[in-house]
Amino acid sequence: xxHLNTEILARLxxxxxxxxxxxxxxxxxECSAELEAIRSQTDALRSLPEIRPPQGDWQGLEARLRSEGxxxxxxxxxxxxxxxxxxxxxxxAAAVLFLSGAGAGALLTSPEAPESLGDLEMPSSxxxxxxxxxxxAAATAVRVxxxxxxxxxxRYQQLLISESGVEAGSDPMSRMAALEYLATVSQAAVRQAxxxxxxxxxxVSVLGEREATAQLVASRGNWY
Amino acid sequence: MKEIxxxxxxxxxxxxxxxxDARAIRQLYDRYSPRVYAVVRRIAGDDDLAQDYAxxxxxRAIRALPTFRGDARFSTWLHRIAVxxxxxxxxKSETRKKREGPVPEQVPVAPRGGDxxxxxxxxxxxxELPYGMRRVLIxxxxxxxxxxxxxxxxxxxxxxxxxxxxKARAKMRDMLTALDGAAQESGAEAWSI
Numbered sequence: 213x214x215h216l217n218t219e220i221l222a223r224l225x226x227x228x229x230x231x232x233x234x235x236x237x238x239x240x241x242e243c244s245a246e247l248e249a250i251r252s253q254t255d256a257l258r259s260l261p262e263i264r265p266p267q268g269d270w271q272g273l274e275a276r277l278r279s280e281g282x283x284x285x286x287x288x289x290x291x292x293x294x295x296x297x298x299x300x301x302x303x304x305a306a307a308v309l310f311l312s313g314a315g316a317g318a319l320l321t322s323p324e325a326p327e328s329l330g331d332l333e334m335p336s337s338x339x340x341x342x343x344x345x346x347x348x349a350a351a352t353a354v355r356v357x358x359x360x361x362x363x364x365x366x367r368y369q370q371l372l373i374s375e376s377g378v379e380a381g382s383d384p385m386s387r388m389a390a391l392e393y394l395a396t397v398s399q400a401a402v403r404q405a406x407x408x409x410x411x412x413x414x415x416v417s418v419l420g421e422r423e424a425t426a427q428l429v430a431s432r433g434n435w436y
Numbered sequence: 437m438k439e440i441x442x443x444x445x446x447x448x449x450x451x452x453x454x455x456x457d458a459r460a461i462r463q464l465y466d467r468y469s470p471r472v473y474a475v476v477r478r479i480a481g482d483d484d485l486a487q488d489y490a491x492x493x494x495x496r497a498i499r500a501l502p503t504f505r506g507d508a509r510f511s512t513w514l515h516r517i518a519v520x521x522x523x524x525x526x527x528k529s530e531t532r533k534k535r536e537g538p539v540p541e542q543v544p545v546a547p548r549g550g551d552x553x554x555x556x557x558x559x560x561x562x563x564e565l566p567y568g569m570r571r572v573l574i575x576x577x578x579x580x581x582x583x584x585x586x587x588x589x590x591x592x593x594x595x596x597x598x599x600x601x602x603k604a605r606a607k608m609r610d611m612l613t614a615l616d617g618a619a620q621e622s623g624a625e626a627w628s629i
Binding site: 217218219220221222223225246249250253254256257258260261262263264265266269270272273274276277280281282283284 | 456457458461462465469470471473474477478483487490491494495498499551554555558559573577578580598601602603604605606608609610612
């Protein structure tokens with residue numbers, strides 16, 4: 213009796229045999245056993261496990277992703293959960309946060325500084341923003357805050373110049389020292405309330421400004 | 437029982453990863469790298485090539501993430517990218533020659549129970565299969581592609597895919613029988629299908 217060849221048996225793993233093939237397999241133990249063996253082989257292939265990548269695989273991939281600009285560390289807004297916020301709103305929020313920081317810093321470093329941030333009163337405009345009842349109203353409030361910030365910081369600079377001279381408060385080293393102080397205070401505050409979004413936002417705003425100022429200082433070797 | 441969420445959902449991870457978030461990309465990698473590596477390793481038939489192909493697959497996937505719309509499952513989408521990356525890399529490789537050196541004795545297989553000896557012999561036999569047969573056998577019998585899908589992926593007809601598959605299964609059977617015989621001769625634990 214002529215046996216079915218292996219390729220035919222391999223086909224019969226998942227295809228219906230021709231009548232003569234079926235008849236042969238029914239009679240031939242050898243071909244029947246061989247067909248079962250190929251079926252088992254196919255089942256075993258289907259259940260092959262996943263394979264762990266070798267050590268160092270991630271490091272190589274990470275380096276390439278970074279070199280191609282496809283990966284970066286989480287941004288400051290992403291770290292505090294604001295990644296989905298529109299860009300203009302993030303910018304406005306940063307501005308408001310920085311204004312708060314500047315105000316707090318000025319108070320903390322002045323001779324009449326309050327003993328804690330808790331002594332600061334919320335500006336009336338901030339209280340107004342907090343009462344917005346719709347997205348549109350809140351967005352308008354943020355835009356108003358942004359405009360107020362620009363006007364306030366301009367006025368702040370004018371007053372500093374008129375009261376203390378041109379350099380006071382505007383030279384990078386003085387600003388750097390003030391920001392260092394603010395960073396220390398806000399880091400302590402975040403340690404006390406690590407889940408507080410306002411404190412986290414304030415801290416990242418201060419750290420961002422400190423970084424920018426440090427770069428400015430570094431870029432001006434002869435700033436003095 | 438309601439499952440307690442312990443981190444961002446997959447769709448959130450994908451959004452963040454598309455934006456370049458390092459931690460999100462790492463989480464996706466941790467979740468899917470064994471599957472990606474497995475398919476490219478089997479197509480490549482070689483550890484060094486597999487690492488290059490897997491890296492290429494991930495680069496392509498992360499680059500294409502902003503276009504992922506969720507029509508298919510992410511794992512399926514990623515798997516297709518990995519298969520295509522590995523197949524294209526093999527095709528483009530002008531220096532690729534038939535491997536003449538010894539095949540690795542062991543492929544690092546993730547622990548998942550089952551017959552480790554059987555798995556090692558299957559992997560070894562797969563590595564030794566001629567490339568044309570191997571890719572069809574892997575796509576059909578390991579990865580579950582249909583002949584039509586294989587035809588689309590490889591640019592061949594479904595008839596060619598079937599023909600290659602049956603040859604590959606037969607060749608695998610011969611090689612496994614030979615490996616089993618060699619193991620018995622050397623006194624190693626016998627395994628047979």
